Amino acid sequence: MRILHFVTGGFSGATQVAIDLCLAAGQDDATEVLLVLRRKRNTAPERLQALVAKGLTVQVVPGWSHLATIWALRRIAREWAPDILVAHGFSEHLWGRYAGLLARVPHLVHVEHNARERYTRWRLAQARWLARRTDAIVGVSEGVRQRLVELGFPPGRCLAIPNGIDLKRFPMAQWTPWAQRENAIVMAARFSRQKDHITLVEALAILAADGVRPKLYLAGLGKKRVLEQVRHRVRELGLAEQVEFLGHVADLPSLLMGKTVSVLSTHYEGFGLSMAEGMAAGCACIGSDVVGLRELISHEQDGLLVPEGDAEALARALRRVIESPEWARQLGIAARQKAERDCDLSLTQSRYMQLFRRLA
DSSP, X not given: OEEEEXXXXXXXXXXXXXXXXXXXXXXXXXXEEEEEEEOOTTOOHHHHHHHHHTTOOEEEEOOXXXXXXXXXXXXXXXXXXXSEEEEESTTHHHHHHHHHHHTTOSEEEEEEOOSSOOOOHHHHHHHHHHHTTOSEEEESSHHHHHHHHHTTOOGGGEEEOOOOBOGGGSOXXXXXXXXXXXXXXXXXXXXXXXXXXXXXHHHHHHHHHTTOOOOEEEEOOBOHHHHHHHHHHHHHTTOTTTEEEEESOTTHHHHHHTEEEEEEOBSOOSSOHHHHHHHHTTXXXXXXXXXXXXXXXXXXXXBEEEOTTOHHHHHHHHHHHHHOHHHHHHHHHHHHHHHHHHOBHHHHHHHHHHHHHHHO
């Protein structure tokens, strides 16, 4: 069985999901996988080489125009002849499926990674047209599946396969003991309109006004304009000494396993991979109360949920876990247990392989 995964080369959460699925499928002798990335500004050669070093077969198609993307992917699909083409994320799932149809790939799968994509009326019409020619439309959480149905996609073709993470990257034997962890906050997320770094920075300022000054580590790359907006707000609020911009972090598990608090402040999600990683690292986890994160976190049992965009509520939640270390430790243990139960990548891969075998 030959499976082609097509996704943005911007190394977003969708890219990581596609990479993880390719790596997992590579363990199956009866399956061949090809990863095709749509070139973005941060599709750096060294990151591509790192994927090849992991044993992946990777190709890159142009991203400067939609037609160029479709035509190049069509050529690759005709030459490689996959049984299934899996198109991940908006708007790649449009261009990927157009290319798959032109190349006459037998089976098409659309994976929707967010609950609030930027569908214009014209792009939604295209997606609905393509849905009638697509074998399966996967939401990365039940909330995303429900949103797909609300948007008018065929309910019988919509299913939920929750994302997963590689728990082997977060071995409990390598956890820093809680008493030795830095009582600090980590948010691992790209800088984009979707993610809500500003609310987290403003919550930090509220805490600082009360004399509570935890360190905040912001891990991730993204849009320079958004990054500069966050940097400006940090300086404006006098938090420069508290906030550290780390950029791309190659060993995110080590960072998380050495800190006490993981936050994902966001306007919308599909699943929330970085939150799942914080849970796997045993952090006290705080997330915005949005689709995807509601399925990950049970409020006050294995983490905390706060209203989207509410800096005061986020500051209160941060203060609770920072000033109650034993309770925060218990939240972290419960979070790890839930990650082991619900978020293991092997579960995700098994569900996708069941789907692919049924189609092929």
